[in-house]
Amino acid sequence: MYLKTLQLRQFRNYKEQQIEFTAPKTILVGNNAQGKSNLLEAVELLATLRSHRHGRDRDLIREGEDTAQISASLKRQTGMSSLSLTLRRNGRRTVTLNSENLRRQMDFLGVLNAVQFSSLDLELVRGLPEVRRHWLDTLLIQLEPIYAHILQQYNQVLRQRNAFLKQNLEIRPTASVQSELAVWDAQLANAGTRVIRRRERAIQRLAPIATAWHANISGSTEILQVKYAPNVPLEENQPEQVQQAFLAKIQQRAIAELRQGTTLVGPHRDEVELTINNTPARQYGSQGQQRTLVLALKLAELQLIEEVVGESPLLLLDDVLAELDLSRQNQLLDTIQDRFQTLITTTHLGSFDSQWLNSSQILYVQSGEISSKTFINF
Template sequence: MRLSHLTLQDYRSYAEAQIEFAPGPNVLLGFNGVGKTNVVEAVGYLSTLSSHRVSQDAPLVRHGTDQAIIRAQAHRGSREALLEVEINPGRANRARINRGSAVRASEVLGVLRTVLFAPEDLELIKGSPGVRRRLLDDLAVQLRPALGSVRLDYEKVLKQRNALLKSIRNEGFTATHESTLDVWDHQLADAGSRVLHARLEVLEALRPHAAEAYQQLSGSVRTATMGYLSSLDGRGEDSAGGPPDGEVVAQSVPPREQLTERMLTGLQGARKQERERGMTLVGPHRDDVHLSLDEVPVKGYASHGETWSFALAVRLAGYRVMVDDDPSDGGRPVLILDDVFAELDARRRRRLADLASEAEQLLVTAAVDDDVPEPLLDHAFRVESADQISQITQMSAVEDQQ
């Protein structure tokens, strides 16, 4: 899978920009702040309909305009598709495929698959449980786009149920509240079990690949492990950092129907506490992922190099899960490494370059040429301008003029 052409209109710093990508490595070089990351962020957005840098769409639209457009020619084996997404903050985003009629933006999910690693991904280790939950959810949606609507359903029901619980806390509990809560419980358990089942399946697929990628990147014999901490087991966000004595929970994937029943039971058991606190305390929105090296939590214990290697290993594991899911010709996702090499020592840079070389297309950003291993520089670009409109010129052309 690869892109041959990318056009940006009123996206971030770009009034308009066009870039031709080649198969294999493509490196964007330039000082910090000139717009390199904006380019790869746009590619990631076209794939996932979300940014790895911000949670809202408004910052993606160039100041003074009300709409941004990302357009790209995507190739998957012998098939081609022209993808276009209109970003409309405050209104519904729209998409077009092969210049057809405008459709919901979600219609493009699954057409282009990407895996993106950026410095922000250190939050997978250091950040809140929500960052790790999103890791599993985003990968699940890339593998099965229909899960995107399941996530939205869960969030809508959760919002309604929390509003009811807040009303109960403020105004008192009545028999009418009891029956209404029962209805919301069943809807929440149905959507929540689907979200949870998808996460556990993704985690099972990630686990062996993450362990292998960590050892390949670090050269260490330590074992990287990932375990799911579920509020159904009394863990999750309230579990004080992880399972006791290195225990990793939820190693297998129960049937979805079993998860539904367990969630209903958990909601019933927590009802009194939920009424007192005015919030839903059971469900996938309260869960976490436990990351460890040889049963020692990574968060708070790992070195800087180990932390980077673990976060990278998790993203590379996601890449390999996608390859396993679609081993067909052209099925490998586009791999994006945003400002990564500067944070790695020479050994890890070489190891990462070797691992990344298996991608059909690789997009890399870097501020310093020497940070990027030489084999990746065959097709490189200079992002030269720090003005509002950044000029992107093929690197070889720039050097010929010097």
């Protein structure tokens, strides 16, 4: 797939900007806080309807404006597509595909595929479990767009069940409370089972690819393992067995949940375990080794999406070259070549050799404005 144009209106620090992409690789050059990352974030939103920055929609809209719009034209093997996402301060979104307003946002997903890689991704190793869950869920949305609906259903049931538990906090459960809680238990187990099974399948496919990339980058000196560690015991990935295990664990934690007023069982407490040579990655070695792990995960994401979708996704590299040493930079740049359309941000062009520069479109970014020529005071 190839992103041909991108238009931003009142998005972040952009007032109105149209970009036409004329090469497989586009280098966005500019000082910090000029809008380079914002542009990549816009593409990420078109791909997943999510931002790795976890921002609220009102934070994405230019100050003083009520709405923002991101539009793009995209070439795929099946032909041309036009996409548009409108954001509003009240949180309501409108998605448009080929000039048609879509009732379900799920139908917008899967048209544009992209993998984002930024310095924030080091939190995949160092951060809390929720960072790894968010990463896995974002990947799953691209592999299987219906997963966005499945995850939304689970989170809705979870919120409602938590509200019920809070209402009955420290109250000795009556028969009616237990009866109503059993209804929420069944809904949670049903929705949660669908999340768990898809997460398990995704990791089963991703793990060997990531392990192979990691061996390649590290010269086979280290062994990476990526394992899904669900909060609910997963002996078999069959709906009935998962659901039964889910309900059994809820029963075990019932008293604790009523005392604490929150749900203690379910995929919102899952973990993705990353180990190198059987040692947890967050405790292992240097920042360089942790960066190798994250690079392997990102390359595995690209490969898996390509295998499942049948086309190469876009690669969005947000100032990551500064985070990688020379050998890892070369590994990444050699892998990309012209296989993936790549948008890459940087503060200077020194990391790129002449071959890369000659085959790339170079754009300069300053204060939410983009030009093919360097700004005078840049």
